[in-house]
Amino acid sequence: MADQPDGIVLRRHRDLEGRFWGPWLRRALLALVALVAVLALVGVFGQPPSTTSAEAAPARMAISAPGAVRGGLLYQARFEIRANDALNDATLVLNPAWLDGMTVNTIEPSPVSQASRNGSLALSLGHLPAGARYVLFMEFQVNPTTVGSRTLRAELDDGEQSVLTISRRLRIFP
Amino acid sequence: MDIVVRAAFAFAFVFFLTRIVGRRELSSLEPFDLIMLIVLGDLVQQGVTQSDYSVTGLVLAAGTIALLQVAVSYLNYRFRRVRQVLAGEPIVLIEDGRVLEANLARERLTRGELEEGARQSQLDSLEKVRWAVLESSGQISFIPKQ
Numbered sequence: 362m363a364d365q366p367d368g369i370v371l372r373r374h375r376d377l378e379g380r381f382w383g384p385w386l387r388r389a390l391l392a393l394v395a396l397v398a399v400l401a402l403v404g405v406f407g408q409p410p411s412t413t414s415a416e417a418a419p420a421r422m423a424i425s426a427p428g429a430v431r432g433g434l435l436y437q438a439r440f441e442i443r444a445n446d447a448l449n450d451a452t453l454v455l456n457p458a459w460l461d462g463m464t465v466n467t468i469e470p471s472p473v474s475q476a477s478r479n480g481s482l483a484l485s486l487g488h489l490p491a492g493a494r495y496v497l498f499m500e501f502q503v504n505p506t507t508v509g510s511r512t513l514r515a516e517l518d519d520g521e522q523s524v525l526t527i528s529r530r531l532r533i534f535p
Numbered sequence: 536m537d538i539v540v541r542a543a544f545a546f547a548f549v550f551f552l553t554r555i556v557g558r559r560e561l562s563s564l565e566p567f568d569l570i571m572l573i574v575l576g577d578l579v580q581q582g583v584t585q586s587d588y589s590v591t592g593l594v595l596a597a598g599t600i601a602l603l604q605v606a607v608s609y610l611n612y613r614f615r616r617v618r619q620v621l622a623g624e625p626i627v628l629i630e631d632g633r634v635l636e637a638n639l640a641r642e643r644l645t646r647g648e649l650e651e652g653a654r655q656s657q658l659d660s661l662e663k664v665r666w667a668v669l670e671s672s673g674q675i676s677f678i679p680k681q
Contacts, residue, residue, distance in 0.1 A: 366668065366678060368667075370634075371627070374668070375627035375630060377626070390551070390555045394552070
């Protein structure tokens, strides 16, 4: 039997005493990394869009947007309004959570006017005749420092009168 | 502030990855590994600095990584138990010409890779090896028989 090199303890470095758990710990941690990748594949970290809709007598609205996004990424929110009755002054009111820590790249088609309504963004869409379909696209980018979870609220008003409201959760990963 | 946190997270995550992928993957730098290294560096950079092109950002990120590197080095030096976790420990692969198959399997090393390592150390047969030790760096040290 050869004398071992300096610094080598045979029981620990040859017979691996007390090191049985090493490969299993490594496998468990690798599984954890794999789990994160699998969760990403099923969209947990963004950003496949999901649709939320609400309907009231005068109109129906559906919002298609991601429920999870990541810092720096571009994403789209699509608002589709179907007027059952004529809306004389259709207004889309977005709470500050839509905009706080986000960059709005564009709103298409441009609303007739924009205003602040009690801290929310009010986009005036103009007159919508009965049976009309109106689709509004908003393109956002998440500011890199924005993280957390928030509730997005979008309210469809006719003038000052609320028609319907949609609430969604948005998770922002760093 | 966030760039310091991101740099620290990137350092910890890359350190964590290098510890769990196994020493076999760290022991060689073949063309594919070199390309992956560059790709990984680019991915890490994007996550750390994102759209920050400032010199301040550079100083914060590079400074944070350098400080953490020194901290890890100090912990390795100061505490043996921490060194075992952070740096790993050597594993004997050959003793007196006899290949320890269980230890080889534990590190996903084949006999062929061991023979290749021996050849690179000017040893034409594993039987001429007194000790072969897989070091925590991923390199295999060969000590020939006298």
